[in-house]
Amino acid sequence: MEIPPFPKPGSLEEALALQKALAGKVVVAGSLEGVRRIAALDASHRRGKPLLAVAVLYDLERGPLFVGKGAVPEEELFPYVPGFLSFREAPAYLLALKALPEAPEALLVDGQGIAHPRGLGIASHLGVHLDLPSVGVAKSLLYGRPEGPLPQERGSAVRLLSPEDRPMGYVYRSRAEARPLYVSPGHRVGLEEALAFVRALPTRFRLPEPLRLAHLEAGRALKALD
DNA sequence: GCGACAG
């Protein structure tokens, strides 16, 4: 697939400017109905080792088809700063995607979409960079607050609101006993459509299966480095 | 000034 070079900011100020510019290109509209092949992205890292990213090419009707991997040496990593995660992890994800035998129709990313201080979480950043529909599924909250209490039952969801009460996504209960997930549109998908998409994904445990596989594979691939 | 803070 076509992958444009990813600019590495020389400073946080530069990253901020890039972020603001790209946020203006995010499209929060569209349906993922009919999408069949996606790429699920997750990464693993330990100090002293490279950041290891995994892209699982996943057919929604057949299951996992291929695992692409990408690694970036620790010395080359942008520092982790809340709100700037994409500048650290995106380069590794792009390498993992480049290793896939075919381009996915959409991306499922471990992290926020537009539920972000400047509307450009890693899912949105990757979506805009590659001009692909994308959805963010984060395991914890970065920005915003739930509109109300989240029911315990599996499948329940409440909107995630910005400080100005703008809906940015959903707090979603994928499993009855599990802590919620934070689902938000990345790019080229609407608010409700992003939730509908995640709800339709096969989910055996807390994380949707494609992301769980990416998570497991990233962990074992990193461990295999030594 | 204080608290919050994806991975």
Added chain:
DNA sequence: ATCTTGTCGC
């Protein structure tokens, strides 16, 4: 993300 043991429960 990772550092970390046992422990509760299906």
